[in-house]
Amino acid sequence: MLGYIWQYVCTSFLRYWVKWLFRHLTGKCELQRICSGHKPGATRTTKAALETSKDNLEQCVNQIMKEKNVKPQNDPLFKGSLHICLLQITGYSSLFISVEDLRKEVFSSENPEHEAMLLKLWDLLMPTVKLESRITKQWGDIGFQGDDPKTDFRGMGMLGLINLVFFSENYTEEARQVLSHANHPKLGYSYAIVGINLTEMAYSLLKSGALKPHFYNTVLGTPELRHFHQLYCYLAYEFDKFWVAEEPESIMLFNQYREKFHNIVKTHLQDPDVSLALMVHSKNKPK
Structure with a gap:
């Protein structure tokens, strides 16, 4: 059991420093690297793996950019790419709700x-x-x-x-x-x-x-x-x-x-x- 815990701690520690190193080498946070390094679609959106509410999507994008210290002038495409990722993620959940509603509607x-x-x-x-x-x-x-x-x-x-x-x-x-x-x-x-x-x-x-x-x-x-x-x-x-x-x-x-x-x-x-x-x-x- 201790071995698994130690392995988890080492992996988390290593991941933190790898992210820190890439941030300083590229000048971009992990989300920026995902959005700029992958073409639009499943690969980009899946790697972004963000959870948010569709109601406050714009606010969420702005908050992420603020917390990640992303300057629009330095990466003008990031905001649009991130917005699409969030639309796709929240939209999938909304689609399931709509489909479920139709499935539950009894033919009369x-x-x-x-x-x-x-x-x-x-x-x-x-x-x-x-x-x-x-x-x-x-x-x-x-x-x-x-x-x-x-x-x-x-x-x-x-x-x-x-x-x-x-x-x-x-x-x-x-x-x-x-x-x-x-x-x-x-x-x-x-x-x-x-x-x-x-x-x-x-x-x-x-x-x-x-x-x-x-x-x-x-x-x-x-x-x-x-x-x-x-x-x-x-x-x-x-x-x-x-x-x-x-x-x-x-x-x-x-x-x-x-x-x-x-x-x-x-x-x-x-x-x-x-x-x-x-x-x-x-x-x-x-x-």
Whole structure:
């Protein structure tokens, strides 16, 4: 036990003097060296590793500069770089709160907005087929389990439906292509159910912090809900490619292949330069 304590003391002592030495050799504090020595994105923001409140961001930046004795005239780019790092860090936390709120929002047939969104999903995916009634076996054509889709949203709430609609509305051609693969007689799978499952995957990755490198690299500032929905689109499109390429023998093996795909995504997220962006050329692709 004493050995561990001594090792900790020596390491802390050495780190202090190394920081002191670099400060005097470069004339810059550690934060300045991080901001000037790393390109914008995950590497810079992760190394900055600062915790603050979004409400007093400007005050926090000024306080840090004051405490670190950073003169704006000596390092004019530092304040802007630090501000972006703090926006990304606090923004990630805010994004999770917004996503969690949608996940907790229960789909209600009594809510006209919820109903309109569900019917919009059908119209986007099946433009030439009229829905016979609100409760019908036709919902199975786009991958719901029963006659009333509302029962399938229990796990992910409105988040699951919003993701499905976002993909179908902003990447309509790709969504219909994925649906056609899902309805394949041999390699098919339940489009909507798998989509909700992928929403759960995106949610768990966000909650664990695994998506930080992706958002730090793709959003120069505060990530918003639309950025999360775009991440879902990537997962939906890439999972379909993965599934078709793997040619599973049966839909009963879904969990096995889902976990394999999940591990592939987590491996990508270990790359500090990762960007899980859907690279397609849809006419209605969101900007």
